[in-house]
Every structure is written in C-alpha cells, then in structure tokens.
C-alpha cells in the first residue's frame with residue numbers, strides 16, 4: 001500500500017456522503033482529516049487513529065467504522081468524531097520511504113536516525129522524529145521508555161506539546177468537548193485505561209466503562225502503568241474525562257500489521273463506537289469536561305502556515321543550533 005492509496009480510502013468517504021473536515025495540520029502541511037456521525041447535540045465521543053506512523057491500519061479501521069455508522073439510525077442522543085490519521089507525515093514516511101521529500105536536510109536527518117537504513121516500515125514518529133504519543137503535556141518525559149533525543153520512536157520532543165499534530169489534536173478536542181475518547185493503536189489485543197494522577201472516583205468510573213469494552217471485544221482491560229505523555233493520559237489528566245487506548249491486532253503479528261488483518265480487527269471493534277456513545281450518555285452526569293483554560297494548559301498555537309519548504313528552512317536552523325553534547329550519549333541518535 002502507498003500513502004496515496006491510504007489517503008484515498010479516507011477521501012472516498014466523501015463520495016459516499018460523509019462530510020470530511022480538517023482536525024488540523026501536520027508539520028509538512030497535510031490535512032488531518034476527520035468526520036462526524038450522529039447528532040451535534042448531546043454527548044460526543046472522539047475516536048482517533050494513526051498517531052504512530054506504522055500503525056496506519058487503525059486509520060482504515062476508523063474508515064470502516066465511519067462508513068458503517070453513516071446514516072445509521074442507532075447513532076442517536078449524541079455524536080461521534082473520527083480523526084482517521086493523526087500522523088499523516090509519519091504514515092507517508094512509513095509507507096513510501098523518504099524519497100517523496102524534496103528537502104535533503106530532512107532526508108539526511110531521518111536517515112541518520114534510521115541508522116542509514118532506507119527501509120522506514122518500522123517508523124513510529126512524525127517528520128520531526130518526535131513520538132507524538134509521548135509529546136502531550138501529561139507527566140511529560142516521565143515514561144519508562146522515553147528517550148530524549150530525536151529517534152524513530154519514543155522521543156518525547158524538546159518540550160511538551162511541541163508538535164503541530166499534538167496541538168491540532170488538543171485544539172480539536174477543546175473545541176468539540178468529547179465526553180469520552182478512544183485512541184486506536186497496534187498491537188497486542190488489549191485495552192488500557194486510567195492514569196497515575198487520576199482520582200479514585202474517576203478510576204472506578206473508567207474501569208466500569210472499560211469493562212464493557214472488554215466484554216464486547218474480548219480484549220483484557222489493563223490499568224496504565226509507566227506510560228506518560230499520551231493523548232489518553234492528557235484527556236484524563238487535563239479534561240478529567242474517561243479515555244482509552246485500544247491496542248488492536250495479535251501480538252505475534254509483525255509491524256506494520258497488514259490490511260489482510262483488517263476484517264478480523266474490524267469485526268471485533270465495529271460496535272465499539274456505538275457502545276462508547278451509549279456509555280458517554282449513560283455516564284454523562286459523572287463526566288465533567290473540565291475547562292482546561294482554568295488549569296493553564298500550555299496550548300500555544302503557531303499560526304504560521306507550514307509546508308515542506310518552510311519546514312526545510314526551519315529544520316536547517318534548528319539543526320545548526322542543536323547542541324551535540326545533549327544527544328551524544330544517546331545511541332539512538
């Protein structure tokens with residue numbers, strides 16, 4: 001599969017009558033495409049996929065979910081947002097390699113991080129070599145697997161919420177005020193809930209809802225430990241809403257999980273969005289979307305339009321300024 005083929009699968013939904021809109025932009029200026037099904041009044045659910053480059057099969061899973069729920073009478077009393085592919089630049093690097101990039105500085109930057117290997121199929125980060133699901137401002141930099149220099153995975157960024165894709169997701173979430181969020185990842189057939197800083201009452205609520213997801217999918221429900229800076233963590237810590245990470249696909253399958261596994265994954269997950277909405281409605285009195293502006297969340301949004309050319313210029317000045325000793329002890333760079 002090429003990146004264009006992946007993107008076409010999302011765009012195809014428009015021809016089927018679904019309205020597509022932008023949840024934001026990537027570092028290279030790609031649109032982060034989203035859609036909505038159901039009603040705009042009442043509790044909302046937000047489901048996002050593809051924040052890790054090589055996990056792009058989750059974007060296709062969300063395409064199938066949205067297709068199934070379009071004009072579906074069972075979506076009532078609220079609505080569901082789908083953000084198909086939060087990390088489009090990373091997905092393109094994973095699927096197409098780096099030849100599509102015109103900027104030699106960027107290419108060399110990515111190639112060094114990939115140990116000179118031109119096979120980027122295991123790539124997880126965005127084009128800045130930041131692992132987006134560690135970059136959110138929620139106990140940032142305290143995860144067990146975190147690394148602190150640019151790398152194809154696990155690099156938390158130079159500061160929290162530094163990445164355009166992360167800011168896009170944050171701003172979209174603040175605008176749409178979901179009562180519950182689900183992040184689709186691969187792999188392991190497991191559901192993560194909760195976060196260290198969460199209060200006991202909310203942990204009990206999230207466990208209760210999570211058990212219903214577990215029963216529906218057959219995936220075990222596990223409390224999150226030693227993981228920080230993820231979108232789920234941010235939703236729980238800053239917004240105090242229930243948020244889950246679904247790791248789909250058999251643990252024994254290699255990354256990236258091939259599209260031949262999509263039917264099995266879809267079958268196990270196809271009713272998750274409706275159950276999520278039902279739970280959001282059922283628990284609405286126990287879900288209080290905290291106004292994060294009251295908590296001084298760092299959401300500085302850069303207003304300048306970014307594209308590959310401006311990115312190339314920026315990365316050049318950034319790399320010229322980069323302190324080499326900061327990263328010299330880290331073998332990933």
Ligand SMILES: [Zn+2]
Nearest residue numbers: 052055185186
């Ligand atoms: Zn992931």
